[in-house]
Amino acid sequence: MKRLTTMLCAAQVCWAAMAGAAPLSITLPPETAVFKSSGLPxxxxxxxxxxxxxxxxxxxxxxxxxxxxxxxxxxxxxxxxxxxxxxxxxxxxxxxxxxxxxxxxxxxxxxxxxxSNPPPAPAAKGDAMALLQNHGCLSCHAIDHKVVGPAYHDVAARYGSGPQALTRMAASIEHGSSGKWGEMPMPPFAQLSAQELQTLTTFILHQ
CATH class of the missing domain: 1.10.760.10 (Cytochrome c-like domain)
Structure with a gap:
């Protein structure tokens, strides 16, 4: 009985030590894999x-x-x-x-x-929501809360307003980015036209 009590006390001390230990932090290596370049759409x-x-x-x-x-x-x-x-x-x-x-x-x-025929243009080219849905933007973003990426409300707050904000955001959408909102990179949307980029950036900056 005494031996059992000793073992139970030792187990309690062990669990207490584990509970007080700092959480394990794991840092993954940066993404290096890329798709092979091609002229195909x-x-x-x-x-x-x-x-x-x-x-x-x-x-x-x-x-x-x-x-x-x-x-x-x-x-x-x-x-x-x-x-x-x-x-x-x-x-x-x-x-x-x-x-x-x-x-x-x-x-x-x-x-x-x-x-390999290029995909058709969005049904409502001037409609920002149609563009967001057609290009899968809403899989990672929402208007007022974080999903994978930041909420558009927070993006608008960071970029501010004015021509420079439009230009910087359009470049970020077109060419992609990494490190601006954490480790998750944003893929490039190079196929968007200048008009589509303006439609999206204007919409986002007004959130």
Missing amino acids: GYPLAQQKCSTCHSADYINFQPPGMTLAQWTAEASKMQQVYGAPISDQDVNTIGAYLAVTYGSAQASDAEVQAG
């Missing part, structure tokens, strides 16, 4: 939309020599199963890029050419 789309959810290294984990149909099915799975913010046209465009760059397809293949 799926390349900037993959940079923008695929990297929202996972590293470019995920692509390298797939079996080599995958066909266009297999890569397109993989992109479709991201849309249908995991809710990736990509349209049906995006699925075909990204699938064509991945099949040529990482798989067995050739850029000259008729199926690749058909799948």
Whole structure:
């Protein structure tokens, strides 16, 4: 009995020491993986939309020599199963890029050419909310609270107002950024037109 009591006391001391210990802090190495460069329209789309959810290294984990149909099915799975913010046209465009760059397809293949047509412009080009939804912005941002990235209300407060604020924010959206709001990088949105960038920045700065 005495031995059992001693063991229980020792266990209590051990648990107390663990409870008082500082929480373990883990620092992950910076992201270095990038998508392979390509002139296909799926390349900037993959940079923008695929990297929202996972590293470019995920692509390298797939079996080599995958066909266009297999890569397109993989992109479709991201849309249908995991809710990736990509349209049906995006699925075909990204699938064509991945099949040529990482798989067995050739850029000259008729199926690749058909799948590589640039995605259509947003249905309501001048509508900021349509742009935000079409390009998956609302997967990471909200108007008044943080999601993955900061709330647009907080972004507007930091940037202020005036022409310089519009220019700086437009550049950040177009080229992407990292380190401004923590470790999570923002992918580039290079496919947006100057008018679309102005529509988005004006909307955000008025939140």
